[in-house]
Amino acid sequence: xxxxxxxxxxxxxxxxxxxxxxxxxxxxxxxxxxxxxxxxxxxxxxxxxxxxxxxxxxxxxxxxxxxxxxxxxxxxxxxxxxxxxxxxxxxxxxxxxxxxxxxxxxxxx
Amino acid sequence: xxxxxxxxxxxxxxxxxxxxxxxxxxxxxxxxxxxxxxxxxxxxxxxxxxxxxxxxxxxxxxxxxxxxxxxxxxxxxxxxxxxxxxxxxxxxxxxxxxxxxxxxxxxxxxxxxx
Numbered sequence: 001x002x003x004x005x006x007x008x009x010x011x012x013x014x015x016x017x018x019x020x021x022x023x024x025x026x027x028x029x030x031x032x033x034x035x036x037x038x039x040x041x042x043x044x045x046x047x048x049x050x051x052x053x054x055x056x057x058x059x060x061x062x063x064x065x066x067x068x069x070x071x072x073x074x075x076x077x078x079x080x081x082x083x084x085x086x087x088x089x090x091x092x093x094x095x096x097x098x099x100x101x102x103x104x105x106x107x108x109x
Numbered sequence: 110x111x112x113x114x115x116x117x118x119x120x121x122x123x124x125x126x127x128x129x130x131x132x133x134x135x136x137x138x139x140x141x142x143x144x145x146x147x148x149x150x151x152x153x154x155x156x157x158x159x160x161x162x163x164x165x166x167x168x169x170x171x172x173x174x175x176x177x178x179x180x181x182x183x184x185x186x187x188x189x190x191x192x193x194x195x196x197x198x199x200x201x202x203x204x205x206x207x208x209x210x211x212x213x214x215x216x217x218x219x220x221x222x223x
Contacts, residue, residue, distance in 0.1 A: 032210045034210035034211075036212075041216075041217070042216060042217070043113075043199050043201070043214025043215050043216055043217055044152065044199075044212070044214050045214070046210070046211040046212065046213075049210040049211070085150060087152065089210070098151075098152065098153050098154050099144075099151065099152035099153075100151070101149060101150055101151050102150060
């Protein structure tokens with residue numbers, strides 16, 4: 001399994017850009033990198049996925065270096081509603097898709 | 110309409126009892142999963158079903174058994190409940206044929222074993 005390591009928690013203020021980095025040193029060739037967001041008492045929600053380089057959608061960007069041993073989720077101009085736990089997930093459908101403990105992001109006014 | 114729905118949302122029971130949690134998805138997905146989230150917020154996969162076949166089965170006690178009557182349903186049966194089974198259980202689904210890494214999760218079922 002491609003184990004992932006993320007910071008336990010991060011603090012930010014509204015309007016700032018937040019970057020959360022995930023380490024996955026033993027990522028396999030077929031593995032994709034996916035990020036999820038989870039609010040209290042809800043199931044995780046897909047944010048973004050990538051394989052290499054950079055991916056951007058309407059809510060976030062994902063930066064993946066050439067060696068793919070890490071990835072960075074970038075949230076532009078966070079708001080209070082972005083306060084949540086963010087999970088980095090590495091794998092493919094045929095492998096165990098276990099999430100790590102995630103990064104608890106607290107956005108303050 | 111809820112894409113992935115689980116029932117019950119809360120379940121409180123005594124040790125030794127047998128209980129079930131139901132899950133239904135209306136997304137037409139081929140694969141469904143059960144996850145367990147413990148107090149430390151780790152989300153661990155327990156089972157997944159693809160076209161009625163178990164394709165992932167982690168080191169889960171055999172007291173836990175998934176039942177899939179059709180590809181839209183994956184129920185979780187738990188026998189002889191133990192205190193350590195207390196957790197939030199999430200059902201999820203994905204479309205294997207168009208695997209994009211996106212899992213669709215239900216709202217979770219909080220199980221408390223007394």
